[in-house]
Amino acid sequence: MQLSQVVCCPNCGSQAERNYIADSDQTQTQCLSCDYLLVTCAQSGKVVEAYSPGVFCHR
Ligand SMILES: [Zn+2]
Incomplete structure (x- = not known):
C-alpha cells in the first residue's frame, strides 16, 4: 500500500x-x-537520500 x-x-x-x-x-x-528529494527510513526517521537543488528557487 x-x-x-x-x-x-x-x-x-x-x-x-x-x-x-x-x-x-x-x-x-x-x-x-x-526537484527536492528526501528519502527517510519510516521506522528510525534516518535520512537515506537527500537532494536539494537550492539554487533553483533562490529567495
Ligand atoms: Zn521545492
Whole structure:
C-alpha cells in the first residue's frame, strides 16, 4: 500500500508530494517545482537520500 500526502516543500515552499513506500519501509518526499528529494527510513526517521537543488528557487 502506498500513502500519498501533499506537503510543503522545505526547500522552495511549493507543493510537494510525500509517499510512503511499504516495500522498503521508507518515506519519500518529492517536490515537483524544484526537484527536492528526501528519502527517510519510516521506522528510525534516518535520512537515506537527500537532494536539494537550492539554487533553483533562490529567495
Ligand atoms: Zn521545492
